Amino acid sequence: MSISLNTCILILKEHHLLKSSAVQDTVQTKMEYVSYDSRDVQTNTLFFCKGAGFRPTYLSMAREDGAIAYVAEQPYPEGKGMHALIVRNVAKAMALLSAAFYRFPQDDLFLVGFTGTKGKTTSAYFLKGMLDQINGGHTALLSSVNNIVGTAPEDTFKSSLTTPESLDLFRDMRRAVDNGMTHMVMEVSSQAYKKNRVFGLTYDLGFFLNISPDHIGPNEHPNFEDYLHCKLQLLVNSRKCIINAETARFDDVYAAATTTTNPDSIYLFAREGFENPKLKKQIDFRYKSIETDLAETQFTLETVSPQAHKLPIAGDYTLQMIGDFNETNATGAIIGAGLAGMDHDSCAAGIRHVTIPGRMETVTTKEHGLIVVDYAHNKASMMALMKFMRREFANPRVIVVVGAPGDKGISRRAGFSESLTAEADKAFLTTDDPGFENAEEICEEIDAGIDHSKCATVIELDREKAIHDAISEATANDVVLLCGKGADAFQKIRGVDTPYEGDMAVARRVISELEK
Numbered sequence: 417m418s419i420s421l422n423t424c425i426l427i428l429k430e431h432h433l434l435k436s437s438a439v440q441d442t443v444q445t446k447m448e449y450v451s452y453d454s455r456d457v458q459t460n461t462l463f464f465c466k467g468a469g470f471r472p473t474y475l476s477m478a479r480e481d482g483a484i485a486y487v488a489e490q491p492y493p494e495g496k497g498m499h500a501l502i503v504r505n506v507a508k509a510m511a512l513l514s515a516a517f518y519r520f521p522q523d524d525l526f527l528v529g530f531t532g533t534k535g536k537t538t539s540a541y542f543l544k545g546m547l548d549q550i551n552g553g554h555t556a557l558l559s560s561v562n563n564i565v566g567t568a569p570e571d572t573f574k575s576s577l578t579t580p581e582s583l584d585l586f587r588d589m590r591r592a593v594d595n596g597m598t599h600m601v602m603e604v605s606s607q608a609y610k611k612n613r614v615f616g617l618t619y620d621l622g623f624f625l626n627i628s629p630d631h632i633g634p635n636e637h638p639n640f641e642d643y644l645h646c647k648l649q650l651l652v653n654s655r656k657c658i659i660n661a662e663t664a665r666f667d668d669v670y671a672a673a674t675t676t677t678n679p680d681s682i683y684l685f686a687r688e689g690f691e692n693p694k695l696k697k698q699i700d701f702r703y704k705s706i707e708t709d710l711a712e713t714q715f716t717l718e719t720v721s722p723q724a725h726k727l728p729i730a731g732d733y734t735l736q737m738i739g740d741f742n743e744t745n746a747t748g749a750i751i752g753a754g755l756a757g758m759d760h761d762s763c764a765a766g767i768r769h770v771t772i773p774g775r776m777e778t779v780t781t782k783e784h785g786l787i788v789v790d791y792a793h794n795k796a797s798m799m800a801l802m803k804f805m806r807r808e809f810a811n812p813r814v815i816v817v818v819g820a821p822g823d824k825g826i827s828r829r830a831g832f833s834e835s836l837t838a839e840a841d842k843a844f845l846t847t848d849d850p851g852f853e854n855a856e857e858i859c860e861e862i863d864a865g866i867d868h869s870k871c872a873t874v875i876e877l878d879r880e881k882a883i884h885d886a887i888s889e890a891t892a893n894d895v896v897l898l899c900g901k902g903a904d905a906f907q908k909i910r911g912v913d914t915p916y917e918g919d920m921a922v923a924r925r926v927i928s929e930l931e932k
């Protein structure tokens with residue numbers, strides 16, 4: 417793979433990004449590697465100086481290790497002797513040049529993006545489960561749980577970001593295409609648009625699932641409007657848009673979709689019975705619950721509008737993942753599969769067995785009720801989870817083990833207090849990635865907002881002990897919700913990923929001790 421200086425200059429000029437260039441010799445010079453990290457540089461690298469934490473010494477290090485050109489928003493003396501491309505926005509430049517360096521792999525993929533405050537990972541896994549039916553397992557996935565860019569074990573790996581940095585994204589896409597993948601399903605976070613990680617990409621399908629206040633804080637979004645604005649960009653950059661008509665701020669969401677997409681390529685879905693007389697467009701798909709038990713959810717999907725009738729996806733579906741919110745996630749994903757050319761039977765077969773690590777994983781015990789491990793970690797997801805449990809399981813006693821992370825999402829703590837007060841009978845407040853904060857103080861902050869006449873609390877910082885105590889005190893008709901960590905096998909403490917057995921492993925161990 418390579419890119420010439422000449423090509424870089426042309427692309428940057430075409431997008432009005434080039435402020436100036438200082439090119440040492442011939443513009444035919446070819447760069448054979450691209451990087452934004454001085455610790456990852458090879459001979460003839462094109463190096464991007466980007467980010468709040470960038471230090472000019474990284475450029476010196478990159479030059480010493482073989483970088484011959486750099487892209488930055490200002491010239492650096494440390495880059496003396498290198499070709500310099502000075503740009504208006506380095507993140508945008510990096511996205512465009514990385515796409516070109518990796519030979520535009522997006523053009524060889526059916527590309528699907530999911531955005532929403534909740535349900536991105538679940539919906540992405542559901543859609544992959546279905547698409548794998550028609551392409552022999554060749555659906556790539558970029559998600560906060562795992563990235564999958566091929567069928568070999570080494571093609572599955574974990575990424576630290578939900579949506580990768582643009583350079584990594586295009587490299588992963590190229591690897592997927594070279595591995596024979598035909599479709600790619602990815603989660604698109606609001607940060608991805610804020611930081612231009614997906615700048616220049618057009619999605620075949622873009623999904624908007626829901627929005628509620630989250631990710632607002634010093635390192636993320638200054639306010640809710642900024643968060644919403646970033647999320648809407650997925651619809652602006654999609655050829656077909658699929659929208660949950662029940663989302664908050666529907667009018668803004670629909671308006672964003674119509675800026676670039678004709679209404680006949682916008683699809684709306686909603687649960688049966690949902691009405692909004694102000695909707696400017698007919699709802700295309702309706703879904704309704706049939707039955708839920710401890711192991712399965714059954715629901716039915718109806719095509720309502722003439723546009724929806726063209727997709728042969730109406731009928732009953734069974735999910736292995738419980739939770740009425742998973743019917744919502746599944747409905748969106750099934751519409752996506754329909755738009756990719758699938759019919760009801762292949763969708764039903766594909767979605768039937770999808771499970772997702774750390775999402776609604778359940779264990780039924782003899783004497784200690786139903787134990788659920790779930791990634792719910794903000795007010796909206798905690799409410800959805802607890803309400804579902806109360807509704808479906810004859811108003812059980814709800815015992816919750818939960819903590820809030822340090823250093824981020826500070827507003828989530830009040831959301832935990834509110835949701836626990838509203839729907840939990842007892843909460844064990846515990847450690848969840850405290851980072852550089854004090855876990856006890858985080859728990860006390862949540863506790864201070866709880867109305868103890870409605871929800872009793874215990875602060876137990878040892879998460880394993882909190883799980884043990886919660887399960888021990890539960891009786892046969894109770895539910896114990898182990899929230900927030902999902903499948904994580906670590907606790908982030910003072911900058912170190914400290915190994916942690918994992919909520920499900922701890923729960924299984926406790927159950928086998930209690931029930932032997």
Ligand SMILES: CC(=O)N[C@H]1[C@@H](OP(=O)(O)OP(=O)(O)OC[C@H]2O[C@@H](n3ccc(=O)[nH]c3=O)[C@H](O)[C@@H]2O)O[C@H](CO)[C@@H](O)[C@@H]1O[C@H](C)C(=O)N[C@@H](C)C(=O)N[C@H](CCC(=O)O)C(=O)O
Nearest residue numbers: 452453454466467468469470474577578579581605606607
């Ligand atoms: C605010 C933000 O988006 N930050 C991301 C961004 O940081 P940055 O560009 O400021 O880079 P930096 O880490 O400060 O370092 C500056 C530069 O120096 C380079 N460097 C650094 C050290 C060195 O020795 N040599 C060197 O060259 C780095 O490679 C980097 O290019 O780029 C880094 C990778 O290049 C990311 O790790 C980092 O994510 C931070 C840590 C993060 O966690 N972001 C969160 C808020 C996020 O994006 N979350 C969303 C999910 C939200 C959701 O659930 O909806 C996500 O998509 O993951």
Ligand SMILES: Nc1ncnc2c1ncn2[C@@H]1O[C@H](COP(=O)(O)OP(=O)(O)OP(=O)(O)O)[C@@H](O)[C@H]1O
Nearest residue numbers: 533534535536537538560741775790791792797800
């Ligand atoms: N449609 C939904 N509405 C409300 N809550 C949901 C929905 N889907 C999932 N959840 C809850 O949110 C949790 C996280 O789900 P999921 O991982 O699919 O969302 P996500 O959007 O990827 O989240 P994050 O951005 O936090 O990684 C689930 O464990 C569940 O408790």
